[in-house]
Amino acid sequence: GEDVEQSLFLSVREGDSSVINCTYTDSSSTYLYWYKQEPGAGLQLLTYIFSNMDMKQDQRLTVLLNKKDKHLSLRIADTQTGDSAIYFCAEGFGNEKLTFGTGTRLTIIP
Amino acid sequence: GAVVSQHPSWVICKSGTSVKIECRSLDFQATTMFWYRQFPKQSLMLMATSNEGSKATYEQGVEKDKFLINHASLTLSTLTVTSAHPEDSSFYICSAREDPLRSAAGAQYFGPGTRLLVL
Numbered sequence: 001g002e003d004v005e006q007s008l009f010l011s012v013r014e015g016d017s018s019v020i021n022c023t024y025t026d027s028s029s030t031y032l033y034w035y036k037q038e039p040g041a042g043l044q045l046l047t048y049i050f051s052n053m054d055m056k057q058d059q060r061l062t063v064l065l066n067k068k069d070k071h072l073s074l075r076i077a078d079t080q081t082g083d084s085a086i087y088f089c090a091e092g093f094g095n096e097k098l099t100f101g102t103g104t105r106l107t108i109i110p
Numbered sequence: 111g112a113v114v115s116q117h118p119s120w121v122i123c124k125s126g127t128s129v130k131i132e133c134r135s136l137d138f139q140a141t142t143m144f145w146y147r148q149f150p151k152q153s154l155m156l157m158a159t160s161n162e163g164s165k166a167t168y169e170q171g172v173e174k175d176k177f178l179i180n181h182a183s184l185t186l187s188t189l190t191v192t193s194a195h196p197e198d199s200s201f202y203i204c205s206a207r208e209d210p211l212r213s214a215a216g217a218q219y220f221g222p223g224t225r226l227l228v229l
Contacts, residue, residue: 027124033217042116042203055228088153096142096207098218100153 004046004091005099014096018076020104027068027070033098034063034074037086039054046087081108113137114206116221123194124229130190133204139184139214140206144218145177148201160187194228201225 003025012018024032029051035043049056049063049072056063062075072089089101111212113136123129133143142161146154158174160181161165168174176198178190191198202225205218 035220040223040225042114042222043205044218044221045112048217092217096159097156098144104152106184 004089006089007085008102009105009107011109012079013109014079014081015070016079018074018079018083018106020074020076020087020089020106022072022101023089024070024072024089024099024101026091026093027067029093029099031092032063032065032072033090034061035088035090035100037103039078039085039090043088048092048096052105064087069094076106080106081110084108088093112208112217112219114140114204114219114221116202116204116224118224119222120225120227121229122227126197128166128190129191129194129195129226130188131202131204131226133187133189133221134206135185135206135208138176138206138208139217140187141184142207143181143187144205144207145179145189148203148204148223150201150205153159154203157189191226196228199226199228 004083005023034046035048037043037077047058060077065071086103086105090098115130115134127173145157148154157172158166158168160179162181162184181187203223205220207218
């Protein structure tokens, strides 16, 4: 079955890099996504990676995918207070559904 | 681009009444829309998938007669919570998926959510 796990909490000092990790069990996904959710709001698509890729960089965001270990990570460089949010990874399958991780709450320490 | 709106953003209603939530894709045509439910401090739970012009596909455990979904056009889907009860209080989020041949990775774009409180 589909199971996506994330650490619940991460605290990072302002200016440092944040690394949010995600593990999954179903390797048949076609794309993997990272979404950001701020308090009381919907989800904002941050970035995505095709399942055949190893890495994708987009400005301050770097996504690493280790398909062998079924491990996905999101690195946020130079973390700012505006990055405080809950980050969800998600697997996308050919049937269009997304399976979301449990979410990681990122807290920025001044 | 890829903006999805929801209306209303929050609603308080009495037990037994019905509530309709609208989800609109503002700058693209959404062949598929999804409805999710999110409880406090939890992840999103997919309720149903709706394709324009056809019946919605509900996830296991979701009552289709209670959560009525209509996807009458390529830019609008509605979720009606019928005879709402306090246990239906939750944060309801919709997402819209553009034709994967036209959009990046067939990504889903999410609305801002509707907070429902049933008294």
